[in-house]
Amino acid sequence: MADENGILLECRKVTKLFGDDGNTQQVLKMVRDGVAKDEIQSKLGAVVGVREASFQVHQGEFFIIMGLSGSGKSTLIRTLIRLIEPTDGEIIIDGEDVTKMSEDGMRKVRRNKVAMVFQHYGLLPHKTVLENAEYGLKTRGISWQERRDKAQSAIDRVGLSGWEQYRPSALSGGMQQRVGLARALSHDPAILLMDEPFSGLDPIVRRQMQHEFARLQEEEDLTTILVTHDLDEALMLGDRIAIMRDGEIIQIATPDELVTNPADDYVASFVEGASPARFMVARTIMSEEPLTAREGDPVEPMLNQMRERKIWSAFIVDNANKVTAVLSYDALNRAHQSGTGAISVGRQARKPVTCDPEMAISDIFPLVLNTRHPVAVVDDRGALEGVITKNMLLEALAHDIDYDEDEVETPSSETTTEQANTEVTSV
Ligand SMILES: Nc1ncnc2c1ncn2[C@@H]1O[C@H](COP(=O)(O)OP(=O)(O)O)[C@@H](O)[C@H]1O
Ligand SMILES: [Mg+2]
Known part of the structure; x- marks a missing residue:
């Protein structure tokens, strides 16, 4: 799946503008010229959601996108599978530029290669845990037996065995998020995308889910891109972390590099509370x-x-x-x-x-x-x-x-x- 350098997904100068109707090229030029987000907005009324984001994610990597609210994290992760259309740039998944794909080709990528877990679970309330877990497989036209097997396996892996016949409303927040995770895992996706998946959970449940997910990621050699604004989560889970500000990625580094060598004051203020001893490596x-x-x-x-x-x-x-x-x-x-x-x-x-x-x-x-x-x-x-x-x-x-x-x-x-x-x- 990955190319000869082990790269599974690559973003090349991806930009997403909102409210740029009629003057996209003019706004893009300002973006290229480095005009600040505020200035672009006040002059042309366009919002720069993501600004020339470039990064590579390797097979088996846990890649984190972190930043304050409004920094462009959700926009960026959604453009990766064109749930939001990028305005400019290239997104290479598994060797193919998905920005040039037909809608049909794109649907295949979403079904077969990339799965997304959302903050608010996105479960179907009238369906059981098992039906929710197999939902994505059903839309792929997979046979009943195979669907059940895959969904059951995913349910077992996220620790929900025994809950197959319950409806989501009978489950706690943490368990509902496990169902969301099971649904994503049932696809055996090459890449798992997660947008603040744990942020709706109580602190203790959140930590527990983070630890469990870290183990799952390790054991199953998943390739994961996770959005968070939680520094502890980023440092604990991430192999590498991209820090965003005003739509721009300002540093991509390992947890160790980030706490020992922040690129600027903004990153430094982010990692201020982190204990280097926890994240420095040998x-x-x-x-x-x-x-x-x-x-x-x-x-x-x-x-x-x-x-x-x-x-x-x-x-x-x-x-x-x-x-x-x-x-x-x-x-x-x-x-x-x-x-x-x-x-x-x-x-x-x-x-x-x-x-x-x-x-x-x-x-x-x-x-x-x-x-x-x-x-x-x-x-x-x-x-x-x-x-x-x-x-x-x-x-x-x-x-x-x-x-x-x-x-x-x-x-x-x-x-x-x-x-x-x-x-x-x-x-
Ligand atoms: N549909 C939209 N229309 C206009 N502006 C948007 C839209 N979605 C996001 N934005 C703007 O894009 C920027 C990034 O938002 P978002 O990606 O949601 O940030 P984050 O996920 O980091 O909180 C913000 O300035 C936000 O106001
Ligand atoms: Mg967001």
Whole structure:
């Protein structure tokens, strides 16, 4: 389904104008010239709903569109399947520009490739849960038996087994939204679009649904585009987040990048309340200069190097830079004292604790606490990318705390890594 780069959906400079009757080209020119939304509205009476939005969504990605009310989120997500006609730009779904499609072709895309979940569920009140779940399949002319099977499977996946014969009015808000989700999932859509699906729910139910949906997204490898104005939701669920203001996407970033490196004051004010420690990932805080050795390397130069760099743990890597073990200075020194000349994984080394570069640092704490060595950050083939020490974690957390500037001296970034490493084995 996705192209060779894994891209399932791409927006290229999508613009949506409202109230532009008769002067579309003139308004579009102003949009291209960067004239502000307010000015365009006061001069020509047209509202720029979405302004030259460009982004790509990859297979399996959870892509979030976030912004204040009126920033253009709903307009943008609806233009993707032309529930609202875009005024300009291209929308490529599964290799085809849907803006050039016939109405019939577009209907096929909506039925077969993309499913949408709305904020207000959009359920049919007189039909049962099962009938609601299979409704989209019915319009596709799928046989009764297949419809039932698919709808039942979707109902089971969203945790509504046993409720098949009830009508929506008998269900709580959270359960009604599950029906909406089941209906979307019953299509096995390549892309799931969701416009504030959880915002009508009570806070506790909302959190629960978010967690469940995160699990579903992961397990079923869904590709999801979700609109929200809830920062916590965006940071918790999103692989990447697009921030909108006045119809424009002003930053697209991972949660980690967004909280550590907001593009401007608007984004900064958005993510102000977020705790970096919750969203920073291993890659951001790791040191990229771990001390490494190969099996069979001479012991003495390694000991010298460790003393010089004041790093008391070294990782043993193979020819593919795969980490096989970690060695402490003490163990190596003992081997040296007893006359061992070459580094050997068997006797002197320990099994390293490793983590993924994208692991949230809140998940790394327990790992770091369980080893006196740094944690090795490795890619999916096990190759070493960097190390994380206790001090690096504390550093990251410290950015979360309001220092009294006079009392606390923040170490300069140059010395941090070294200091962090020196303290590892003294624990
Ligand atoms: N049918 C419409 N006619 C005129 N203006 C609209 C229409 N729909 C949306 N808009 C305007 O487009 C902008 C974006 O709206 P919307 O996409 O609903 O924002 P959000 O979903 O982020 O709250 C707003 O300025 C809104 O007033
Ligand atoms: Mg909206």
